[in-house]
Amino acid sequence: MFEIQVYGDRGLRITLGDSISKETNDRIRSFSSLLEDENIKGVIEWIPTYTSISIFYDPALISYDSLRERMNSLYENISLIDVPPADVITIPVCYSKEYGPDLTNVSKHNQLTEEEVIKIHTEPDYLIYMMGFSPGFPYLGGMSEKIATPRLSSPRAKIEAGSVGIAGSQTGIYPLESPGGWQIIGRTPLKLYNPKSDHPILLRSGNYIRFTPVTEEEYQTIENAVLMGTYKPKRELFKGGEKG
Structure with a gap:
């Protein structure tokens, strides 16, 4: 599951699962690792939750459409990322x-x-x-x-x-x-x-x-x-x- 939604005027929410489970948590951790490695200019912070990640950004540095496109590109690589060790x-x-x-x-x-x-x-x-x-x-x-x-x-x-x-x-x-x-x-x-x-x-x-x-x-x-x-x-x- 991968779904992007508007989350206020400076945020978007990426849903990576529809249930609370270790598998969903692994996907969230992998995507968070991709975000950390990518270090996208304009992204202020991201907050992992049970089934999603909320990403907050500065619209003066990156637009919603550009950030959404970057998120889609990142998701294409999620299967290539090992779940970070715990x-x-x-x-x-x-x-x-x-x-x-x-x-x-x-x-x-x-x-x-x-x-x-x-x-x-x-x-x-x-x-x-x-x-x-x-x-x-x-x-x-x-x-x-x-x-x-x-x-x-x-x-x-x-x-x-x-x-x-x-x-x-x-x-x-x-x-x-x-x-x-x-x-x-x-x-x-x-x-x-x-x-x-x-x-x-x-x-x-x-x-x-x-x-x-x-x-x-x-x-x-x-x-x-x-x-x-x-x-x-x-x-x-x-x-x-x-x-x-």
Whole structure:
């Protein structure tokens, strides 16, 4: 599937699939790689989503018709591009009562023990389909239906940054303190968004994340290292499900 649509007076949207899947995500990553290599004058930025890429441009430097023609030409080469290799970033999470106030809710809803919920939650590598909602927020795929749980009936006014939650069949991480209705099962000491860093966004669409449980003591140690700027998240090449 390949479809180009007008997206405002300075943008166009390219749809590369009609379903949320790894195959569609691979096509989006390949096309993004082509855009990066092409470095088209006038293109300001592009934003990958579940099934499309939104491209924003300066009409003083390139017209819509010219950009559309360039996009058609690029698409002809998409089959020649290998999908860029993906990394797996390990996210340490403390699943204690203090950091995971809704872990009991999730376990009771699914008739599991809290230990079983943690085990199921940390088993897969989660594909980051896209980024959005707030700076650094990853939209993840791959959570087991065994721990799917509805949102809270009454959202909280404040959820701490780094909180790991479940909403329906999705899991995610709050990069900033904000209101929210997800079931909070743990928290990571890592900063998903740090405006003071040269690389303010920790995660990137097309990569994977791997949750790993840590104790409260380990959480505090990592948090201190993060604050001092000495902590480096574990990052390795994705091997198609093999865990190193």
